Amino acid sequence: MSIETLLKEHAEKDLLRFITCGSVDDGKSTLIGRLLFDSRQVYEDQLSAVERDSRKWGTQGDAADLALLVDGLQSEREQGITIDVAYRYFSTPTRKFIIADTPGHEQYTRNMATGASTADAAVILVDARKGLQTQTRRHSFIVSSLGIEQVIVAVNKMDLVDYDQARFEEIARDYQRFADKLDFKAIHCLPVVALNGDNVLEPSPNMAWFDGHPLLSLLESLPSRQADADGEFRFPIQYVNRHSSEFRGFAGTVAGGQIKTGERVMVMPSGRQSAVASIVTFNGERAQARCGEAVTLTLTDEIDISRGDMLVRPEQRPRVAEALDARVVWMADQPLLPGRQYDVKLGTRTVAATPELIHHRIDVNTLEHRHVDELTLNEIALVRWRLSASAAFDSYRHNAATGAFVIIDRISNLTVGAGMVVRPVTDSLADKSQNVVWHEHRIAKTQRAGQKSQRPAVLWFTGLSGAGKSSVANALELALFQRGYHSYLLDGDNVRHGLNRDLGFTDEDRVENIRRIGEVARLMADAGLVVLSAFISPFRADRAMVRELMESGEFVEIHVQASLETCESRDPKGLYARARAGAIRNFTGIDSPYEAPEKPEVVLDTESLSIEECVDELLDYLKSRRILV
Amino acid sequence: MSHLDMLEAEAIHIMREVAAEFTRPVMLYSVGKDSSVMLHLARKAFYPAPPPFPLLHVDTTWKFQAMYEFRDRVAAEAGMELLVHINQEGVEQGVGPFSHGSRVHTDIMKTQGLKQALNKYGFDAAFGGARRDEERSRAKERVFSFRDRNHAWDPKNQRPELWNLYNGRVHKGESIRVFPLSNWTELDIWQYIYQEDIPMVPLYFAAERPVIERDGMLLMVDDNERMPFAPGERPQPRMVRFRTLGCWPLTGAVESTATTLLEVIEETIQVKNSERQGRAIDQDAGASMEEKKRQGYF
Numbered sequence: 001m002s003i004e005t006l007l008k009e010h011a012e013k014d015l016l017r018f019i020t021c022g023s024v025d026d027g028k029s030t031l032i033g034r035l036l037f038d039s040r041q042v043y044e045d046q047l048s049a050v051e052r053d054s055r056k057w058g059t060q061g062d063a064a065d066l067a068l069l070v071d072g073l074q075s076e077r078e079q080g081i082t083i084d085v086a087y088r089y090f091s092t093p094t095r096k097f098i099i100a101d102t103p104g105h106e107q108y109t110r111n112m113a114t115g116a117s118t119a120d121a122a123v124i125l126v127d128a129r130k131g132l133q134t135q136t137r138r139h140s141f142i143v144s145s146l147g148i149e150q151v152i153v154a155v156n157k158m159d160l161v162d163y164d165q166a167r168f169e170e171i172a173r174d175y176q177r178f179a180d181k182l183d184f185k186a187i188h189c190l191p192v193v194a195l196n197g198d199n200v201l202e203p204s205p206n207m208a209w210f211d212g213h214p215l216l217s218l219l220e221s222l223p224s225r226q227a228d229a230d231g232e233f234r235f236p237i238q239y240v241n242r243h244s245s246e247f248r249g250f251a252g253t254v255a256g257g258q259i260k261t262g263e264r265v266m267v268m269p270s271g272r273q274s275a276v277a278s279i280v281t282f283n284g285e286r287a288q289a290r291c292g293e294a295v296t297l298t299l300t301d302e303i304d305i306s307r308g309d310m311l312v313r314p315e316q317r318p319r320v321a322e323a324l325d326a327r328v329v330w331m332a333d334q335p336l337l338p339g340r341q342y343d344v345k346l347g348t349r350t351v352a353a354t355p356e357l358i359h360h361r362i363d364v365n366t367l368e369h370r371h372v373d374e375l376t377l378n379e380i381a382l383v384r385w386r387l388s389a390s391a392a393f394d395s396y397r398h399n400a401a402t403g404a405f406v407i408i409d410r411i412s413n414l415t416v417g418a419g420m421v422v423r424p425v426t427d428s429l430a431d432k433s434q435n436v437v438w439h440e441h442r443i444a445k446t447q448r449a450g451q452k453s454q455r456p457a458v459l460w461f462t463g464l465s466g467a468g469k470s471s472v473a474n475a476l477e478l479a480l481f482q483r484g485y486h487s488y489l490l491d492g493d494n495v496r497h498g499l500n501r502d503l504g505f506t507d508e509d510r511v512e513n514i515r516r517i518g519e520v521a522r523l524m525a526d527a528g529l530v531v532l533s534a535f536i537s538p539f540r541a542d543r544a545m546v547r548e549l550m551e552s553g554e555f556v557e558i559h560v561q562a563s564l565e566t567c568e569s570r571d572p573k574g575l576y577a578r579a580r581a582g583a584i585r586n587f588t589g590i591d592s593p594y595e596a597p598e599k600p601e602v603v604l605d606t607e608s609l610s611i612e613e614c615v616d617e618l619l620d621y622l623k624s625r626r627i628l629v
Numbered sequence: 630m631s632h633l634d635m636l637e638a639e640a641i642h643i644m645r646e647v648a649a650e651f652t653r654p655v656m657l658y659s660v661g662k663d664s665s666v667m668l669h670l671a672r673k674a675f676y677p678a679p680p681p682f683p684l685l686h687v688d689t690t691w692k693f694q695a696m697y698e699f700r701d702r703v704a705a706e707a708g709m710e711l712l713v714h715i716n717q718e719g720v721e722q723g724v725g726p727f728s729h730g731s732r733v734h735t736d737i738m739k740t741q742g743l744k745q746a747l748n749k750y751g752f753d754a755a756f757g758g759a760r761r762d763e764e765r766s767r768a769k770e771r772v773f774s775f776r777d778r779n780h781a782w783d784p785k786n787q788r789p790e791l792w793n794l795y796n797g798r799v800h801k802g803e804s805i806r807v808f809p810l811s812n813w814t815e816l817d818i819w820q821y822i823y824q825e826d827i828p829m830v831p832l833y834f835a836a837e838r839p840v841i842e843r844d845g846m847l848l849m850v851d852d853n854e855r856m857p858f859a860p861g862e863r864p865q866p867r868m869v870r871f872r873t874l875g876c877w878p879l880t881g882a883v884e885s886t887a888t889t890l891l892e893v894i895e896e897t898i899q900v901k902n903s904e905r906q907g908r909a910i911d912q913d914a915g916a917s918m919e920e921k922k923r924q925g926y927f
Contacts, residue, residue: 003895007820015632084787086768087761089814096632098812110789117791239645243678251674253642253793282673292630294641294674307649331789345794348649406794413798415788 013091016224017098019115021143022125023135024105027156031125031194032088032101035216038201039090084108085115095220102139109138109378110331113418116143117404120224121150123215128161128191132174138364138378141552144182145327145380145420147400150222151179153189154215158198158207163191165209180625181367181553183599188218229291232316233257233265234394234402236347237309241296249280249296250305255347255401256394257316258290259297266314267305268392273314274301308349310392310402318392318402319541321424325359325548327396328375328383332409332416336375336383342416344385346405352388353407359384367552368445382548384425395544396420398598422548423541426511448528452486456525457627458550459618461534462543462597463560464589465575466567468606469534472560472614477532479615485628487530490517495535505586511542518546525554530627538588540595553625558618559600562607564589633824636817640667640809641674642793643772647754647807648674648681650797654754654807655712657743658684658704660696660830661874663758665703666818667810669827671756672707679708685755687746688715689738691726691876693851699830714746726878727857734876744780747804754797754805762814772811778802819894832871833893835885839864846881872897 020028088099100115102108116122122143126136143151153175161167172189179187190199191207192215198204199214213221234256241249259265259276266273279286280296289295297311305311312318330336336355344353359382360369375381396403400420407417449456459476461469470491480487496503500516503509514537524531537543547555567589568576579587586592602621604614622628630638647654656671658664671680684704704711716724719737726734747755761768771787773795788796797805810818822829839850841864849871850856850864856878869882870893887893 003891003898006898007823007894010816010820011631011633011824013632015635084769084784086765087812088768089762089812091814091816111787114789114791118793238642239649241675241678247677249677251645253638280677282676290630292635292638294638294645296676345796347794348646400792404792404794406789406791406796408796408798413796413800415790415796418789418791 009093010091010096013094013096014224015096015098016121016219016222017100017119018121018123018219018222019100019102019112019119019143019148020123020125021102021112021115021135021139023127023130023133024103026125026127026130027194028101028125031123031154031156031192031200031215032099034194034197034200035099036088036090038197039092039216085111092216092220097219109142110329112139113142113146113329113331116146116148117418119143119146119148121152121219121222122148123152123154123219125194126153126155126171126175128155128157128164128167128171131171132178134365136175137178140179140182141362141364141367142329142380144184144552145329147225147396147420149183149185149225151184151187152215152218152222153187154192154194155189156192156194158191159193159196163204163206165207168207168210177626181551183552186222188212190215190218229258231256231291231399232318232394233259233311233313234318234399235259235265235297235311236349236402237305237307237311238348240306247298248302249298250311251294251296252348253294254289254291256291256399257313258288259311259313260288261286264314265299265311266317267303268310268312268318269320269390270304270309272303274299274303276300308347308391310347310349312392318394319424320390320392321387321426322390323356323384323386323425324393325382325384325422325425325545326405326419327422327548328355328381328407328417328419330375330377330379330381330417332414333377334409334416335377336407336417338373341410343408343410344387344405344419345408346391346393346421347402349391350408351391352410353385356384356386358382362552369551382422383419385419393421393424395423395541397422397544398540423545426508445526445528448526450528452528453629454485454528454530455554455627455629456528456530457554457556457622457625458521458525458531458533458546459556459558459622460521460537460543460546461532461558461560462537462600464562464564464567464594465536465587466570466572467560467562468604468611468614469536469560471611472604472606472618473532473534475611475615476618479619480530480628483628485530486528487532488524490521490524490531490533490535492535495520505584507539507586507592510586511539514539514542514546518542518549521546522549525550530622536588536594538592538594540597543597556602556621556625556627557597557600558602558604559597560614561596561603561605566607633817633820636813637670637673637821639793639812640670643795643807643809644671644674644680644756646795646797647756647805651754651805653750653752654682654756655685655747655750655752656680656682656709656756657758658686658700658711659758659874660686660692660700661758662818662822662829662833663760663810665827665829666813666821667756667758668703668707669825670809682756683710683712685712685714685746685750685752687739687742688713689734689742689876690715690720691734691738691855691878693830693832693849693874693877695830695832696874699828703828712746712750714742714749716742716745725855726876727855731879735879738876747780752804753799754807756807756809758810759808760813760815760818761808761811770808770811772808773797774806774808775799776804776806780804782806815897816894819890819897823890823894829890830874832874834889835868835870835887835892837866838869838882840867840869840882841865847883849877849880849882851877 086101102112102115168191192199201216237250238252261276277298277300279289338355361372361381394402403421405419409416477489503513521531578584579590588594724737771790870885887896
């Protein structure tokens, strides 16, 4: 192959960033050393340095200890543990990889979260002799919280359990059961011996019973978290470039969607509008800029814009609020205390912020919610923040680039935590959930559900009016009842007429409507029930809030889908006709938007499926998730 | 986007963050290929304006002549102010690689010289072209790497660095070393130089040069007057080039016939020994780079 061909090939490779994690001594560094070594990314002088160090610090007798390739710090080699994230690079003919090798020790969990924040996938190691450990669960939960959806579980040290298939399958089952409660899209379990390279690059002759792909082929095939060029346009202003009196450019990295010259844009949070005059780069002007690209925009109007503002399309606005609820990973020895002031860096905007209350801490072992007054090192919680100025943002699930923030201590300047926005908090909601002392029940939720041979869950049906939410939910509830499960259906009839009688259909009332339903659903789930709710629930942020109220894995978002035309032609209650005639205001789909779920657990297309088929699909899903036993 | 497009966008993002958040940033410029790529990225980041910070070259007075010429030309082309700092105390004491050895020379002329320059100008952020794939301790370093008042790095106590949200907060006297090329590999650098047609110091390309062989290292005699020849030692013309550039008495040449960029890249890909081996300073002890960094080396 000529060098030019090779360069061309290298230039076109895509990139997969992955993190390796797991409990201490599970063999992470050895596995990476093996990947680098076997894929010939280790230079001879590096290897001889490792051989020299192996005699000094190694754990493999006279053989080179490949872990020493990765453990870069002197104190790490001396102690034989990984303290901080190490980044490693290698490539195959089709893909370039960046590995973040993260520490297993609990005290370095924050470094592990650092590695996970930019990763597309995670390789979680489990020692075949020990099975799942606290750290395995903690890391899986953090990985899932940070939005990683692709996971490889490498059951390592198979040689020490005599390559026992049953042992492997037992661990894989344990993991699946635990991961049911997390948001992973795909879990690949595979048995390896990192030390000898079994199932790393090549299938292992010692484990012929395993018919899956070895690690490297899996890594080559995983999808990467590609920048979302189809999403809503987001452009956080990073730097204002005033080259001359004639040139005023706004520099930044496109954080979502794309934009073309001539398109209208709105400045958040001020709301002023203009249009894109030009997209300036060193290599000439461009007609379009896409997600992930670092460009400079000029606008047709002279309006006041500074760092921290965000350009969006007028019809695709992010949330703007002075308060938000966010999942927080705390990373400092000093606890997070409600009422104390911190700085929050949200995209390119830095504002002072105060945690007002901790809704609940999430126990990383059981994933149960606990009520706490402060948050200590390595703990994860849902926290309400009050910002000193309003800011534009999205939920992390909607767009990680505009929904993530770091928390900075104003005195020490240290990064003390990381946050992922769940939703904005509007004033009408702000004071309602405070100052309530939580009463801990004597009978645990799991006991209540166990008695009923089921796991509590909230099946949240969302979709346009007339899409079939109530019909499917009713049919499913009947099916559940006939099979002996315990459920309850919340719908407009039993909620709007009682609990929410005082609420109308303005945006604010709709938000409050969903909030109350979410809280009722949580109480019922707490009682061990499978709760079905059938409401249009048009706003993404509100559904995200209900999801966050539930323990991990309990919230099942079901998008009941049918086109607006179909729904309007069905019009079972004559509501569309009245909305078109102007008799009903704020009707979803007509003069009020419906924000479709981005990652629903289940999608039911009622234009092609019958009600019975929908019910069958749901029953299968609930069994696969072990909600129904 | 290809991986190279992503790396480019990431580096530009990092540079703009620094320009926006710091009072007095500077870009360390060492004339080598990584510095050249970093400078090119800076010009892209702030186009049509020139980069809003000066270049700083810490001159040990032992660089190759060709490096000085190239440095002055490139800075002028970029429209950037070039600051050159030489540790005058070191010069007065006659410190040099031949008389004092590589360790003392590098410490006094490079590490101490750098600290002097940073203190003199009060820089609160300094860009460096280091890559994580170069060396084990660098693999552990953050993009925004905090330095205390003594310019020291504490590897066990680094700030968590999530997403692309960099924490550039410092108290007076403290600073951040910024590494926009952290995630680039050596091949990426060459690829980018090729793709963007970035000018390079001629020393990277093979040519007939006066060379002596010492302790298994090929030394190019860049300055006859300062070269202490052993009895009978005489420079021989050989076809050589350099994989990395530093002080000429400390930088080993490799025999090569690669005279074009493509040939250089081809040779680089085939090479089995990692690039820093040509430099004497890394081989002192297993963790010597970490030790130097703790003390303020880049």
